[in-house]
């Protein structure tokens with residue numbers, strides 16, 4: 312597959328175009344039955360979600376005609392990328408699950424090349440499902456991993472000694488995040504010596520699990536000592552399966568108490584699970600911010616980033632999973648979809664002019680060292696769809712290019728799966744500013760910071776204020792309400808992380824002294840920024856800048872409540 316990238320890609324495109332030739336979407340561009348790249352590229356436009364949103368809405372509302380795919384739409388996958396504040400809906404078809412399974416099935420054979428003996432123990436993986444909803448026409452809408460864990464591919468997977476998990480399916484498939492986490496942690500503790508790898512999808516998820524242990528170890532140890540499951544775990548199927556696993560074990564309970572009761576949690580992962588060979592978590596992209604904390608808790612265990620995937624399509628895998636995080640590159644599998652790349656040099660920033668669209672680069676033609684934005688055409692019917700990821704070519708495996716994940720476009724803040732862009736942040740600040748207006752107080756400048764020193768991490772918004780009349784300045788309570796107003800205006804993925812997953816902590820406003828942002832500008836200029844072009848950064852992460860701004864903080868305020876969130880979408884009807 313990786314030796315014949317170009318011919319595989321040609322075949323994939325021809326399969327997609329011939330399979331979907333009768334769809335309304337492709338018919339619009341009058342391909343006349345052509346399945347070749349030149350015709351496709353000259354007639355079908357490169358698009359973003361917003362351009363197909365009306366068609367997606369028709370499917371959600373019950374139109375079963377072949378709009379994107381000749382196969383029936385089996386469900387919607389809800390991406391963590393949002394549009395107008397709500398998760399994007401990605402139509403998918405049944406056979407996509409097989410393609411995902413194919414990619415999953417490559418992960419352990421690759422890992423086995425580097426870490427022997429993984430068939431001699433178990434993986435402690437913290438895996439979760441999320442709430443699902445139905446569209447007005449009854450199609451399920453849920454995140455891609457929820458769909459996968461609930462599928463037979465996962466639930467009735469055949470026994471494979473390389474893929475034995477400590478977590479029973481019942482625990483993974485419980486939608487209550489406390490009960491699910493509690494029972495998965497309990498199983499991990501009970502089987503601690505068998506555990507050879509510890510993981511979660513993203514680094515933030517694993518840290519959340521460690522924090523959960525910090526908060527709940529006493530109760531967990533009590534359950535282990537007594538052999539009686541915490542009554543807060545009320546899900547009957549979990550209780551039933553735990554009754555087979557949980558037996559009184561005083562010695563293990565004492566061990567857990569001894570390890571957890573002190574203040575020192577350094578190396579806790581290897582102390583509790585001493586046979587762990589590596590952490591299986593994604594630490595590329597926005598997750599790189601967690602590397603130091605993971606190293607602290609694990610004594611620097613290797614962190615394996617195994618794959619690169621999205622709701623739209625699964626893309627590829629890391630063929631050297633034990634490499635350093637900074638060296639991770641993903642080999643794109645040419646059979647998953649048809650890929651194109653928009654060159655993303657500093658001159659064009661990936662902008663596409665309608666008059667002279669650039670010729671997009673094919674998978675086989677990307678050049679080492681260059682950055683590109685990923686565009687995909689999938690079997691489920693997305694055509695020339697901009698995923699929003701910026702990748703850099705690092706080399707080739709046979710003729711398959713390997714990419715480093717550089718970043719997601721337009722994301723300023725991310726703690727977990729949330730992705731907040733500049734416009735959403737601006738809108739949140741404006742809403743908070745309107746609460747300050749009756750106090751004759753305005754926001755002069757602001758910036759933000761993803762604070763991951765706390766677990767869970769949280770958003771920090773630094774504000775410099777102009778208070779006209781200091782005798783009528785806003786009270787602490789007013790600032791707290793500003794924090795909540797900001798949270799209420801952020802997108803639904805953020806609010807779900809806050810409310811249902813507890814994977815983001817309360818938003819914090821740090822009010823800074825007058826003149827702080829001018830100092831920031833002076834600092835940037837001293838480092839070579841141009842005065843004419845200087846704009847206050849909307850997010851800061853460079854340590855000296857964060858330290859400077861933190862040293863000017865005059866008051867801090869936290870959101871007093873959780874924002875509003877329900878699984879129901881706000882804008883299902885257009």
Ligand code: AMP
Nearest residue numbers: 390391595596618619620621622716719
């Ligand atoms: P979602 O649509 O919610 O499934 O999110 C998919 C997005 O997550 C991708 O488009 C990437 O931006 C990001 N992502 C997925 N896998 C990785 C990875 N291995 N490293 C960095 N970012 C990733």
